[in-house]
Amino acid sequence: xxxxxxxxxxxxxxxxxxxxxxxxxxxxxxxxxxxxxxxxxxxxxxxxxxxxxxxxxxxxxxxxxxxxxxxxxxxxxxxxxxxxxxxxxxxxxxxxxxxxxxxxxxxxxxxxxxxxxxxxxxxxxxxxxxxxxxxxxxxxxxxxxxxxxxxxxxxxxxxxxxxxxxxxxxxxxxxxxxxxxxxxxxxxxxxxxxxxxxxxxxxxxxxxxxxxxxxxxxxxxxxxxxxxxxxxxxx
Amino acid sequence: xxxxxxxxxxxxxxxxxxxxxxxxxxxxxxxxxxxxxxxxxxxxxxxxxxxxxxxxxxxxxxxxxxxxxxxxxxxxxxxxxxxxxxxxxxxxxxxxxxxxxxxxxxxxxxxxxxxxxxxxxxxxxxxxxxxxxxxxxxxxxxxxxxxxxxxxxxxxxxxxxxxxxxxxxxxxxxxxxxxxxxxxxxxxxxxxxxxxxxxxxxxxxxxxxxxxxxxxxxxxxxxxxxxxxxxxxxxxxxxxxxxxxxxxxxxxxxxxxxxxxxxxxxxxxxxxxxxxxxxxxxxxxxxxxxxxxxxxxxxxxxxxxxxxxxxxxxxxxxxxxxxxxxxxxxxxxxxxxxxxxxxxxxxxxxxxxxxxxxxxxxxxxxxxxxxxxxxxxxxxxxxxxxxxxxxxxxxxxxxxxxxxxxxxxxxxxx
Ligand SMILES: Nc1ncnc2c1ncn2[C@@H]1O[C@H](COP(=O)(O)OP(=O)(O)OP(=O)(O)O)[C@@H](O)[C@H]1O
Ligand SMILES: [Mg+2]
Numbered sequence: 001x002x003x004x005x006x007x008x009x010x011x012x013x014x015x016x017x018x019x020x021x022x023x024x025x026x027x028x029x030x031x032x033x034x035x036x037x038x039x040x041x042x043x044x045x046x047x048x049x050x051x052x053x054x055x056x057x058x059x060x061x062x063x064x065x066x067x068x069x070x071x072x073x074x075x076x077x078x079x080x081x082x083x084x085x086x087x088x089x090x091x092x093x094x095x096x097x098x099x100x101x102x103x104x105x106x107x108x109x110x111x112x113x114x115x116x117x118x119x120x121x122x123x124x125x126x127x128x129x130x131x132x133x134x135x136x137x138x139x140x141x142x143x144x145x146x147x148x149x150x151x152x153x154x155x156x157x158x159x160x161x162x163x164x165x166x167x168x169x170x171x172x173x174x175x176x177x178x179x180x181x182x183x184x185x186x187x188x189x190x191x192x193x194x195x196x197x198x199x200x201x202x203x204x205x206x207x208x209x210x211x212x213x214x215x216x217x218x219x220x221x222x223x224x225x226x227x228x229x230x231x232x233x234x235x
Numbered sequence: 236x237x238x239x240x241x242x243x244x245x246x247x248x249x250x251x252x253x254x255x256x257x258x259x260x261x262x263x264x265x266x267x268x269x270x271x272x273x274x275x276x277x278x279x280x281x282x283x284x285x286x287x288x289x290x291x292x293x294x295x296x297x298x299x300x301x302x303x304x305x306x307x308x309x310x311x312x313x314x315x316x317x318x319x320x321x322x323x324x325x326x327x328x329x330x331x332x333x334x335x336x337x338x339x340x341x342x343x344x345x346x347x348x349x350x351x352x353x354x355x356x357x358x359x360x361x362x363x364x365x366x367x368x369x370x371x372x373x374x375x376x377x378x379x380x381x382x383x384x385x386x387x388x389x390x391x392x393x394x395x396x397x398x399x400x401x402x403x404x405x406x407x408x409x410x411x412x413x414x415x416x417x418x419x420x421x422x423x424x425x426x427x428x429x430x431x432x433x434x435x436x437x438x439x440x441x442x443x444x445x446x447x448x449x450x451x452x453x454x455x456x457x458x459x460x461x462x463x464x465x466x467x468x469x470x471x472x473x474x475x476x477x478x479x480x481x482x483x484x485x486x487x488x489x490x491x492x493x494x495x496x497x498x499x500x501x502x503x504x505x506x507x508x509x510x511x512x513x514x515x516x517x518x519x520x521x522x523x524x525x526x527x528x529x530x531x532x533x534x535x536x537x538x539x540x541x542x543x544x545x546x547x548x549x550x551x552x553x554x555x556x557x558x559x560x561x562x563x564x565x566x567x568x569x570x571x572x573x574x575x576x577x578x579x580x581x582x583x584x585x586x587x588x589x590x591x592x593x594x595x596x597x598x599x600x601x602x603x604x605x606x607x608x609x610x611x612x613x614x615x616x617x618x619x620x621x622x623x624x625x626x627x628x629x630x631x632x633x634x635x636x637x638x639x640x641x642x643x644x645x646x647x648x649x
Contacts, residue, residue, distance in 0.1 A: 051556075109558035
């Protein structure tokens with residue numbers, strides 16, 4: 001049974017913009033999927049719906065075998081907190097707040113005992129290799145480091161899926177590589193990852209690529225492992 | 236998310252915007268400072284006045300002719316009304332009429348000035364028994380002596396004067412033994428009252444007292460009284476005695492309708508009540524001004540909170556994305572508003588306390604008033620409560636606005 005089941009999803013914004021025009025696919029647990037497509041093709045819109053941040057205007061979306069329409073607002077928030085992790089292009093860290101506190105943020109709303117927060121947050125920071133920056137505030141971190149803090153924040157509640165919207169979009173290629181390596185490692189550890197990207201070489205870290213065009217899927221294909229190994233040998 | 240954690244989150248929110256927070260709470264600080272100042276000064280003034288009033292025996296009752304004055308212009312009524320005569324005094328003295336009465340005396344008020352060698356002063360001039368003033372009102376002569384019953388009987392031209400009068404007429408010179416002129420009649424000063432100040436009924440420092448017999452014959456030429464002072468056995472019987480006095484005088488004057496009384500009774504309790512009423516009314520008036528100021532301050536807080544909510548749209552979106560519910564966000568911003576105004580309240584309490592302390596020092600040191608400082612704990616508790624309440628009331632709207640933001644709109648916000 002698939003973790004994510006999307007059936008004929010449509011999204012029309014209140015101003016009449018048809019961002020999605022009937023999208024269907026399944027994603028199984030453990031997959032690493034890249035969503036590609038030109039600007040304005042509806043990638044972010046799709047990711048927001050998959051991440052329970054927005055509701056589709058039409059169609060059916062099941063996550064962990066539960067339909068989005070069955071959840072109340074509070075339940076959606078709870079699922080986002082427990083089962084999903086988000087990484088954004090703009091990092092979205094709280095300014096004037098240390099990396100540690102930023103990573104703790106999801107724990108605040110998780111019902112996890114406060115005494116465990118510090119340990120979980122430090123583990124997550126450790127897993128993205130940023131222990132030496134634990135108490136730094138975002139403005140003292142490089143873009144790549146900021147994005148790693150954001151990934152640590154996405155990981156801290158041990159989610160089933162990580163949604164990433166152009167995680168390398170604001171980074172130079174070297175920092176982008178570091179981020180991709182982390183996502184790769186997470187995938188190997190069993191995380192399901194859904195990532196939007198513009199760059200083909202980034203998308204090829206994934207084992208599946210979905211191409212969107214004008215709100216519809218025009219291509220959905222597996223990436224062969226030889227191909228991947230050739231371009232980016234696993235470190 | 237527990238209350239404690241929400242509180243912590245809100246506290247961080249307030250701290251990260253220190254200068255804006257400071258500006259936001261300025262209005263609250265001023266409002267609460269005024270509450271503390273107002274209540275502390277109101278209390279001090281009341282204590283001071285009541286203290287002075289209490290100097291006049293609680294078991295003393297004053298009866299005056301005419302209708303009870305409702306304003307300062309009605310005083311004339313007392314001077315020109317001739318309803319209280321010797322006959323009334325005799326009636327009041329009878330045991331069967333006012334059983335609680337243990338002493339009574341009467342006085343006339345003389346309007347006019349007093350002069351000595353070119354110095355002139357307009358004090359309150361009483362024609363009365365000095366014994367009454369001495370015993371009933373606990374007055375002592377500071378210099379010289381009081382005049383005797385014999386001098387009253389013989390209509391002697393003697394006078395006892397207050398310290399203020401003495402100062403005005405004689406400066407630092409000896410007063411006892413000198414001849415002063417009251418309405419062109421010569422009187423010998425035989426004594427000066429010890430300093431006493433204002434009481435419920437008179438300011439003794441500005442008083443001149445001469446024998447009532449002398450006053451009636453040589454100064455006013457009338458046979459009615461302006462004041463009848465009655466001493467009863469105990470403060471607890473004052474109410475009953477007042478009732479008896481009124482009944483006696485009504486019978487003596489043939490009055491059936493109390494509305495038509497041609498006299499009125501003043502007691503210390505009544506005066507105390509009047510003062511309390513006036514101070515109470517004043518406090519309510521000032522309170523309503525402060526309340527308006529607090530509402531204005533509250534609107535200021537709301538305004539800035541709204542700006543803050545808009546500015547922090549991304550933060551709100553992020554929090555929601557990582558699992559904050561609408562309630563979490565609502566609580567966070569509501570707490571922020573309450574922390575802001577509550578802090579303003581605490582600063583206001585400290586500032587208000589400090590100012591009233593300084594005020595009390597100035598009044599005691601430089602004005603010589605008895606004005607002890609006591610921290611107005613009641614006002615402080617009220618101030619803290621009110622300031623937090625302002626935060627709650629004016630924080631609700633911005634907090635709801637924050638809570639209602641949809642996570643994607645917030646995340647897309649530039
Ligand atoms: N809140 C909104 N209201 C109206 N139209 C919107 C809104 N959000 C997005 N759109 C429109 O929906 C379409 C899809 O937007 P979306 O952000 O999903 O594109 P995208 O594929 O992520 O593009 P990019 O690669 O530039 O991020 C666009 O035409 C966009 O203008
Ligand atoms: Mg996008």
